[in-house]
Amino acid sequence: MDKFLTHVGTAIPLRRSNVDTDQIIPAVYLKRVTKSGFEDGLFAAWRNDPEFVLNNRAYAGATILVAGADFGTGSSREHAVWALQNYGFKVVISSRFADIFRGNSQKAGLLTIVLPEGDVEALWEVIEKDPSAGITVDLAKKEISFAGKILTFELDDYVRWRLMEGLDDIGLTLQKMDEVGEFEAKRASFKPKTLPVLS
Amino acid sequence: MQAFYLNQDRMIMGKTLAEKIWADHVVRSAAGEPDLIYIDLHLIHEVTSPQAFDGLRLAGRKVRRPDLTIATEDHNVPTLDILKPIADPISKLQVDTLRANCAEFGVRLHSLGDAEQGIVHVVGPQLGITQPGMTIVCGDSHTSTHGAFGALAFGIGTSEVEHVLATQTLPLVRPKTMAINVEGTLKAGVTSKDIILAIIAKIGTGGGQGYVLEYRGSAIRALSMEGRMTVCNMSIEAGARAGLIAPDEVTYAYVQGKPHAPQGADWSAALAYWKTLQSDADAKFDVEISINADELEPFVTWGTNPGQGLPLSANVPNPADIVDAEERGAAERALTYMGLTAGTPLKSIKVDTVFLGSCTNGRIEDLRAAAAVLKGNKVATGTRMLVVPGSDRVRVQAHEEGLDKVFIDAGAEWRNAGCSMCLGMNPDQLAVGERSASTSNRNFEGRQGKGGRTHLVSPLVAAATAIRGTLSSPADL
Ligand code: SF4
Numbered sequence: 001m002d003k004f005l006t007h008v009g010t011a012i013p014l015r016r017s018n019v020d021t022d023q024i025i026p027a028v029y030l031k032r033v034t035k036s037g038f039e040d041g042l043f044a045a046w047r048n049d050p051e052f053v054l055n056n057r058a059y060a061g062a063t064i065l066v067a068g069a070d071f072g073t074g075s076s077r078e079h080a081v082w083a084l085q086n087y088g089f090k091v092v093i094s095s096r097f098a099d100i101f102r103g104n105s106q107k108a109g110l111l112t113i114v115l116p117e118g119d120v121e122a123l124w125e126v127i128e129k130d131p132s133a134g135i136t137v138d139l140a141k142k143e144i145s146f147a148g149k150i151l152t153f154e155l156d157d158y159v160r161w162r163l164m165e166g167l168d169d170i171g172l173t174l175q176k177m178d179e180v181g182e183f184e185a186k187r188a189s190f191k192p193k194t195l196p197v198l199s
Numbered sequence: 200m201q202a203f204y205l206n207q208d209r210m211i212m213g214k215t216l217a218e219k220i221w222a223d224h225v226v227r228s229a230a231g232e233p234d235l236i237y238i239d240l241h242l243i244h245e246v247t248s249p250q251a252f253d254g255l256r257l258a259g260r261k262v263r264r265p266d267l268t269i270a271t272e273d274h275n276v277p278t279l280d281i282l283k284p285i286a287d288p289i290s291k292l293q294v295d296t297l298r299a300n301c302a303e304f305g306v307r308l309h310s311l312g313d314a315e316q317g318i319v320h321v322v323g324p325q326l327g328i329t330q331p332g333m334t335i336v337c338g339d340s341h342t343s344t345h346g347a348f349g350a351l352a353f354g355i356g357t358s359e360v361e362h363v364l365a366t367q368t369l370p371l372v373r374p375k376t377m378a379i380n381v382e383g384t385l386k387a388g389v390t391s392k393d394i395i396l397a398i399i400a401k402i403g404t405g406g407g408q409g410y411v412l413e414y415r416g417s418a419i420r421a422l423s424m425e426g427r428m429t430v431c432n433m434s435i436e437a438g439a440r441a442g443l444i445a446p447d448e449v450t451y452a453y454v455q456g457k458p459h460a461p462q463g464a465d466w467s468a469a470l471a472y473w474k475t476l477q478s479d480a481d482a483k484f485d486v487e488i489s490i491n492a493d494e495l496e497p498f499v500t501w502g503t504n505p506g507q508g509l510p511l512s513a514n515v516p517n518p519a520d521i522v523d524a525e526e527r528g529a530a531e532r533a534l535t536y537m538g539l540t541a542g543t544p545l546k547s548i549k550v551d552t553v554f555l556g557s558c559t560n561g562r563i564e565d566l567r568a569a570a571a572v573l574k575g576n577k578v579a580t581g582t583r584m585l586v587v588p589g590s591d592r593v594r595v596q597a598h599e600e601g602l603d604k605v606f607i608d609a610g611a612e613w614r615n616a617g618c619s620m621c622l623g624m625n626p627d628q629l630a631v632g633e634r635s636a637s638t639s640n641r642n643f644e645g646r647q648g649k650g651g652r653t654h655l656v657s658p659l660v661a662a663a664t665a666i667r668g669t670l671s672s673p674a675d676l
Contacts, residue, residue, distance in 0.1 A: 017525045018404060018504055022643040027622045031275065031289035033249035033296045045645050069525065070405045073438060073504075074643060076340040077247065078356035099408055099440055100340060104356035156372070158232055169358070170258075173366045176227055176235065180368055183226040183237050188472065190465035191239055192328045194307050195266040198458040199315075 001109045003166035007090050007137045009063035011146075012053060013124045017068035021101065024072065024080040038083035058131040064091040066123050072101025081108045091137050093144075095120050106159050107169060111137065113144065113153045122149070139164055213479025215376045216445050217411040220351040220476070224334045226368055233370040239333040239350075241363045242319045243270035243306065245297040246624070247338030251361035252300040264367045265305040269328065270297060272311050273318045275624035278587050278614035281311050290625065304364075317590020317616040320344040320558040324428065325592055327457025331446035331473040336363055341558050341640065343434040346443035347427035348450055349476050351411070353441040374440045375485040377410040378478075381418040383492030388673050390568070391426035392560060392638070392657035394418065395433040396498035396508045398490060404506040407439030410486065413478060414444050418492035424453040425564040432559045433640050436505040445477040497672040499545055500642045500655040502533035507642075509545065511660065511672055517541035536644055537652050538632065545670050548654070552635040553584040553611075553665040554647070555658055557621040560638035561589030565658040566597050570605040572662035572673050577610050579668030584611035584661075585627065587619040611665065623648045636664040 029041025046052045053059060065084065071094040072080060081104045084092065092110065095117045105112045115123070126133050126147045135146045139160060144151045162169070173180075214222065227235040241264075248270070255262070262268060275290040285291040294311070301308035309315040315322060320341055323329040331349035336342060340354035359369055381394055399406075412434050419427065427444050434442025451470060454460050461469040478484075496510040507530065509516065518530040518541065534541065539548070555561070555569050566588065578584045586606045588594035594616055597603050603613045620627040621639040629635055629651025638661050642653035654670060663671040 018529055020504070020641075020643050022641070022646050026645055026649070027624045028649075030246050030624065031293055033253070033293060035250050045649065070408075070438070073404055074340070074435075074641065076338060076354035076356055078250075078338075078358060081356070096405060096408065098405075098438060100354055100356065100435075104358065107356065107358040169370055170254075170260075170362050170365050173235065173362065173368060173370065177366065179227045179235070180237070180366060184367075187237075188468065190461040190469035190472070191333070192330055192459045192461070193266045194240070194269040194328055194459070197307060 001166045001168055004109060004111055004139055004163040006139065007063065007111070009090065009135060010059070010061065010132055011064035011066050011123065011127045011135050012059040012062040013127050014053060014065055014067040015124065018070045018073060019067055020074035021072060021077050021080040022074055025077065025083040030077060030079050035082050036086055038079055039086035042083040042087045061088070063088055064093065064135050064137070065089050066120060066127065067092060067094045069094060069096045069117065071097050073098040076100045076104070078104045078108065081105045081110050085110050093120065093123065106163065109163065109166070111139065111163065113137070113155070115151060115153055119151050213482040215478040215482045215484060216349060216413055216443060216476055217351060217374070217376050218482070220332055220334065221373055223332065233372045235368050236334060236371050237368055238336050238363050239267060240323070240328055240335045241268045242323055242335065242337035242342065243268060243360070244273050244319050244337070244339065245293040246274045247357050248300065248360055249293065249296045250357050251338070251364055252304065254361040255304070255364055260365045262304040262306060262364045265307070267367060268306050268364070269323070270301050270306050270308040271316055271319050271322050272297060272309070274618045274622065276311050276617045277625050278617050278619050278627060281615045287626070314591055317588070317592065318558045318561065318618055320432070321562060321589035321593065324348070324424070325457065325590060327454055327459040330454055330460070330469070331450060332476050336369065340435040341432050343439070343442050344428050344432040344558055346431040346434065346441050347424060348454070349443055349446035349473070351441055351443065354435065374411045375409055377407065377412050377439070378484040378487040379412055379414050380487065380489045381414060381416040381492050382489065383418050384421070385418060385492050385495060388659055389495050389497060390657040390659060391422050391429040393495050393498040394490070394492065395430045396500065396505070396655060397495055399433065399437045399506045400498070400508040401490065402437055402488065404436060404504050405438045407434060407437035410439050412437065412439045412442040413484070414442060419444055420447065423564060424449055425562045428562070429559055433505065436640055446473050497657060497660050499660065499670055501537065501539060501545060502530060503536055503642055503644050505640065505642060505655060507533055508655070511545055511670060513545055515539045515541050515543045515545060546675065548670045549634070549668060550582060550636045550654070550664050550670060551633045552629060553578070553582065553661050554587070554620045554635055554637040554639065555584065555661050556587030556589065556619055557639035558589060559640045560658050561587060561593065563593050563596050565638065566593065566602050567600070569658040569662040570602040572659060572676070573609040573611070573665065574605050576666045578665045582665055582668045584609070584665040585614060585620060586611050587614045587627070588616045591616045609665070620647050622646060623651070636661050636670060
């Protein structure tokens with residue numbers, strides 16, 4: 001995972017709430033066995049509509065997605081995060097994210113920022129007026145700055161530390177396997193096992 | 200002084216069921232870090248696992264506990280001609296990849312054609328590897344189904360699948376708890392599906408975000424295990440991390456005798472532990488809400504998220520009546536997508552396809568309930584009905600009980616087990632503009648096929664709708 005310190009880019013407004021993972025990437029696009037190439041499925045159904053904001057050339061190259069409330073509801077597919085990343089997004093901003101989506105994004109290194117609805121609206125207005133408006137996200141300071149404004153956001157310290165260090169969870173947990181072993185030694189014997197196969 | 204005593208009281212305050220299970224699985228807890236939680240059972244399927252196994256391979260890691268891991272093929276398997284090679288090359292690649300990964304890493308797999316194959320959330324309970332007090336995860340959001348046994352069960356992403364494969368643990372932040380009290384008695388024709396659709400309509404698709412829901416109350420206790428699974432299954436549709444129900448005699452009776460149920464002394468020890476698994480009387484939930492079961496009616500969704508539902512006797516709502524601007528916009532978009540006009544009686548909506556199946560309502564009781572309504576009747580002309588058992592075991596049992604014959608005689612299609620039209624990854628899909636009444640759990644745009652329009656219903660409503668060709672309950676027959 002790459003370290004995430006600051007990011008400077010342009011943003012695209014997605015004025016929709018309840019964007020579920022079936023919209024982010026429809027199931028028919030889930031059939032790859034790799035983590036790349038999912039950009040073709042991103043918002044696939046909506047991209048058929050020439051009016052859809054991702055088809056607006058003014059926003060080409062945007063790396064920050066600013067969405068309505070309850071972004072990422074629905075399935076646990078991490079492909080939704082990969083599709084956003086494969087397409088080039090580094091940051092998603094919304095007033096509320098679905099839990100599993102948020103967890104997945106933090107693990108994969110896609111920064112999800114929660115801002116109050118009013119701030120999301122303010123940001124929409126700025127980028128709708130000027131699609132080339134530069135946005136800076138500073139993870140150390142937990143700040144977003146644009147059009148002379150500075151907004152602060154909250155992020156769990158542990159998550160922020162991991163993102164800033166680019167650390168992968170598995171590596172961290174593998175350093176603690178002694179404790180896992182101790183826990184296993186005390187597990188109740190009645191807990192089920194899948195092996196051997198019984199019928 | 201008084202404050203001191205209050206604090207003391209707080210410290211010995213009772214725990215909720217979710218908190219008890221959590222506490223029993225903490226491997227490590229440190230300030231400023233998520234807790235490291237031990238995972239008792241890891242369920243795997245073909246769609247969300249390939250990248251996780253690949254990650255293991257790249258890092259030279261093994262599956263730490265193959266004996267706590269089990270895989271099945273469900274999401275994109277065909278439900279016809281299952282013994283022929285899978286026609287869709289990409290589905291075939293995923294299934295083949297799962298088979299190769301399970302063989303390489305020593306993971307038990309139930310493949311297409313195997314007696315234990317089926318939807319992962321149907322297979323776990325029927326094997327008896329889903330038991331009270333466990334932590335259960337799967338790369339699938341409807342893992343919440345297993346919460347019906349009083350287990351803490353939730354969906355995870357592929358990075359987490361890899362994490363569990365490698366370490367049998369997950370770093371997790373403890374969720375908040377919400378009690379949902381459903382008191383009273385359901386009227387005839389009202390089912391567990393209607394309870395959960397009514398709950399989601401009440402709290403909204405974001406209402407459960409950050410919470411583990413505990414369903415309680417007399418109406419929940421009166422449900423069978425399968426009914427409880429239907430309720431817990433859709434917890435995720437309210438945005439919740441998980442949903443659970445305290446185990447009781449109904450739970451113990453269901454588990455006992457299943458292939459992987461504890462035996463002998465283990466059974467006694469397990470039972471003694473399971474009996475401690477209730478929220479303490481003085482436990483405090485972060486939020487509590489109540490639903491009156493006496494007032495519930497058969498429920499149906501009219502929109503494109505599971506919270507957009509109403510009693511079947513209602514009319515399509517008018518977005519202009521919705522105060523919240525975002526919700527109003529969402530309702531307008533939903534009606535356009537669904538091709539519905541405000542004020543239309545829901546019961547007059549004509550349905551092209553009825554889908555009976557999925558991990559929500561593809562179990563034997565669901566098939567029995569629908570068959571009882573269909574018996575001696577015919578599926579309406581112009582309507583097709585697809586019946587897809589949740590597992591091969593359900594299919595065999597339905598056959599032994601003669602249910603398959605009831606469906607076939609009524610003119611329905613009788614299929615092999617899998618997720619099928621629940622998410623339309625296999626050939627079972629709606630066409631553009633086609634309308635379904637579906638016993639599954641998601642009515643998102645395009646969920647059952649691009650441009651398809653989904654109304655979520657119970658198995659009873661599905662069967663009555665198939666007969667009349669319009670959204671109906673058995674009382675309308
Ligand atoms: S039946 Fe539907 S909801 Fe259940 S696991 Fe399969 S795709 Fe997911």
